[in-house]
């Protein structure tokens with residue numbers, strides 16, 4: 001039996017040394033030390049020994065069990081360590097690898113201009129009003145003194161859903177909605193999309209944006225309108241900016257004016273930009289017509305007001321020296337990347 005134990009010891013130690021992973025190790029433990037294992041099989045033969053031999057062999061068997069348990073414990077530590085370093089090796093991060101660049105979005109040139117206009121007007125105590133793009137003909141035309149058959153309505157008559165519902169052709173409709181809801185003093189601007197039956201070219205689009213402005217209070221005069229628009233344009237284009245007010249006609253203002261900007265390319269001498277005029281047409285404006293005030297239950301004997309409407313695309317083209325309006329809508333990132 002001594003030799004049996006000796007052989008068992010050698011086989012077991014040898015096998016433990018070769019165990020490749022924790023599972024193989026566990027199998028070896030069962031094979032040598034388990035209830036039906038090889039050591040137990042040897043001990044079962046104890047009965048055949050001479051009585052004085054039994055404690056000796058029993059002692060040797062216990063020593064062997066302890067030895068093997070320790071060897072298994074050591075092998076297990078070795079395998080765990082190996083597994084850990086293998087994992088570390090596989091999961092290493094290569095800190096020298098270049099990172100993936102994060103692409104930051106930018107504001108659209110139109111948004112930049114709208115934000116600048118907000119800044120200027122909020123600084124003058126205005127608030128921002130909103131109105132629907134799908135509008136009734138009442139708010140878009142009738143309440144603005146532009147009745148059916150009016151020539152000004154003809155050229156604007158555009159996308160109809162039914163006889164009384166259209167895509168708004170101008171943000172002026174928000175004037176009426178505001179005056180119906182709020183009593184003077186009123187100071188609002190209202191930016192938004194507008195729609196007309198224009199063909200697309202470098203300066204036209206069937207969808208474009210306007211900012212409407214409206215001030216109603218007691219004692220408002222044309223001088224307030226001029227001061228307000230000068231503040232806007234100097235804020236956008238610099239202190240040297242010069243404006244010209246030309247008499248014009250809008251059904252909802254009296255008097256009405258078209259406002260031109262002195263050409264920023266030639267300084268008024270005449271060039272290709274301003275088509276030799278020296279001035280660039282910018283916006284429509286005027287003193288709110290007394291009938292429009294009356295339509296909104298505001299007494300024109302007590303209150304007066306001014307209003308204006310300006311195309312935002314046009315402001316953006318001039319703000320950034322862009323020559324074709326279509327660039328604003330195509331959303332080509334190579335173009336948009338240029339604006340901060």
Ligand code: DAH
Pocket residue numbers: 169170171172212213250252253283284285286287306307308309310
């Ligand atoms: N609604 C005009 C347009 O679309 C612009 C305009 C002119 C707005 C005079 C006004 C105004 O508020 O008073 O061309």
